[in-house]
Amino acid sequence: MTNKYLYLTLLAMLGFKAEAQGQEEGNAPRLVVSIAIDQLRSDYLEAFAPLYLPDGFKRLLEQGLVYPNASYPFAPIDRASAIAALATGVPPYYNSIVGQQWLNRETLRPEQCVDDAKYAGLMTTQTASPARMGTSTIGDELKVATAGKGQVFAIAAERDAAVLSGGHAADGAFWIDDQSGEWCSSKYYFEVLPSWAQAYNGVHAPARKISDATWEPTNYLVGNFSYFMQAGQQHPFKHDFKGDRRYREYKASAMVNEDVTLMAKQCIASNGMGIDRVTDLLCLTYYAGNYDHRTVTECQIELQDTYVRLDQELSRLINHIEQQVGKGRVLFVLTSTGYSDEESADYEKYRIPTGTFYMSRTANLMNMYFGALWGNGKYVEGVFRNHIFLNHKLLEAKKISIAEATNRAQEFLVQLSGVRNVYTSLQLLTGNNENLRKVRNGYSPERCGDIVIETAPGWRLLNEDTQENELVRASYIPFPIIIYGAGTRTERVTLPVTTDRIAPTIARAIRIRAPNACSAEPLF
Numbered sequence: 393m394t395n396k397y398l399y400l401t402l403l404a405m406l407g408f409k410a411e412a413q414g415q416e417e418g419n420a421p422r423l424v425v426s427i428a429i430d431q432l433r434s435d436y437l438e439a440f441a442p443l444y445l446p447d448g449f450k451r452l453l454e455q456g457l458v459y460p461n462a463s464y465p466f467a468p469i470d471r472a473s474a475i476a477a478l479a480t481g482v483p484p485y486y487n488s489i490v491g492q493q494w495l496n497r498e499t500l501r502p503e504q505c506v507d508d509a510k511y512a513g514l515m516t517t518q519t520a521s522p523a524r525m526g527t528s529t530i531g532d533e534l535k536v537a538t539a540g541k542g543q544v545f546a547i548a549a550e551r552d553a554a555v556l557s558g559g560h561a562a563d564g565a566f567w568i569d570d571q572s573g574e575w576c577s578s579k580y581y582f583e584v585l586p587s588w589a590q591a592y593n594g595v596h597a598p599a600r601k602i603s604d605a606t607w608e609p610t611n612y613l614v615g616n617f618s619y620f621m622q623a624g625q626q627h628p629f630k631h632d633f634k635g636d637r638r639y640r641e642y643k644a645s646a647m648v649n650e651d652v653t654l655m656a657k658q659c660i661a662s663n664g665m666g667i668d669r670v671t672d673l674l675c676l677t678y679y680a681g682n683y684d685h686r687t688v689t690e691c692q693i694e695l696q697d698t699y700v701r702l703d704q705e706l707s708r709l710i711n712h713i714e715q716q717v718g719k720g721r722v723l724f725v726l727t728s729t730g731y732s733d734e735e736s737a738d739y740e741k742y743r744i745p746t747g748t749f750y751m752s753r754t755a756n757l758m759n760m761y762f763g764a765l766w767g768n769g770k771y772v773e774g775v776f777r778n779h780i781f782l783n784h785k786l787l788e789a790k791k792i793s794i795a796e797a798t799n800r801a802q803e804f805l806v807q808l809s810g811v812r813n814v815y816t817s818l819q820l821l822t823g824n825n826e827n828l829r830k831v832r833n834g835y836s837p838e839r840c841g842d843i844v845i846e847t848a849p850g851w852r853l854l855n856e857d858t859q860e861n862e863l864v865r866a867s868y869i870p871f872p873i874i875i876y877g878a879g880t881r882t883e884r885v886t887l888p889v890t891t892d893r894i895a896p897t898i899a900r901a902i903r904i905r906a907p908n909a910c911s912a913e914p915l916f
């Protein structure tokens with residue numbers, strides 16, 4: 393009998409051990425690292441593959457769950473609208489972040505998406521908060537689900553990327569100040585900058601090394617490998633960062649990605665992220681765009697070196713975090729902001745259909761047209777990018793409805809050269825057909841104009857007052873979604889997917905609710 397009981401006891405112990413192991417394997421990841429790479433493109437990612445390390449991009453592509461055909465479900469896209477959409481799982485129509493800046497209807501002046509005079513900057517003169525983002529983020533929901541125990545931090549070179557990716561409830565957001573070159577933050581998060589961030593600034597801030605920083609090709613292969621053939625043989629480059637714009641140039645170079653990695657490692661170590669069973673979230677934004685936002689033709693080798701250096705940083709980041717937290721306990725989610733700096737092409741030289749659409753001139757013509765209909769007055773209050781803002785008070789005084797005014801404007805504007813389509817606010821707010829969906833998703837009534845003009849591809853949109861000049865393109869920018877770690881299967885899924893499915897995918901992986909406006913299905 394004794395042997396029988398001993399045998400049963402051993403079986404029970406083995407069973408409990410197996411159950412415990414199963415629970416451990418089934419636990420949510422201890423740390424989620426959400427990586428947005430500004431202007432990452434699949435064609436460049438694949439083209440420069442011969443220059444990569446084995447455990448950077450190659451590891452992610454070979455061992456991760458890869459969706460190579462990703463897109464954003466709205467237009468237009470810039471860094472701020474993309475980051476907000478990734479964090480909230482919804483387009484600007486719901487989260488209200490239509491871009492890095494928009495026209496304030498009250499002041500008729502442009503305002504930045506994260507400006508907030510209520511919260512002074514820390515180590516910066518810039519104010520900042522996520523207050524203008526109208527819905528919750530994945531970080532917010534993690535905070536709610538864990539009663540505030542789950543830590544949420546965001547790190548980026550640019551202010552809008554850091555603040556928007558962190559969300560409303562983040563423990564902290566850090567970015568590099570344009571003037572001082574220090575890592576900075578906002579009083580929205582802290583009364584004073586944390587001591588660990590201050591100590592880090594004292595040694596490793598860009599300001600400490602900018603005078604000696606020189607950007608050259610990482611190695612001989614980068615300087616001589618050329619994917620771009622249209623401009624002939626390219627020569628290795630050498631850039632120093634001097635003058636008043638030195639930190640802005642630095643932040644729009646491959647050099648800044650090392651700073652993001654080092655700051656991320658310091659943040660993880662100083663805050664003990666990923667060491668307990670409560671999931672933490674770290675949101676990072678890297679840069680893969682053209683040097684100083686120039687054209688590709690002007691900086692071909694620089695762009696190649698940017699991808700090579702980015703590959704090195706991803707390798708360092710992943711290796712470090714997996715060593716600190718545990719390989720099976722970290723989930724990495726990587727994607728792009730889905731746009732790129734456009735080429736300044738001279739279409740006229742090659743007899744490609746083109747032209748310039750003048751926004752201020754168009755506003756004056758509309759005032760003349762409305763004046764002929766309803767009497768003199770300034771019916772158009774302002775223009776911003778391709779949006780026209782009508783004078784609601786004047787229309788109300790003249791007993792003219794917004795619907796009548798915008799319909800009249802639409803009829804007038806579609807006759808102008810270079811106009812492909814004209815959308816009214818009521819049309820975008822009430823219509824929901826497939827042809828309108830992307831434009832509607834990128835629209836927000838409190839941030840956008842009463843009339844949206846879509847110019848023909850190849851035309852330039854010019855604001856004569858501000859001299860803002862934009863080349864209009866409708867071409868698709870290919871980019872991937874890559875999910876790696878925490879038991880994620882290795883697979884390449886070629887079906888097209890949209891980025892609004894990333895937030896609910898993370899929510900499912902860490903067993904919390906998706907952001908409060910998100911209705912998209914998880915990727916798996």
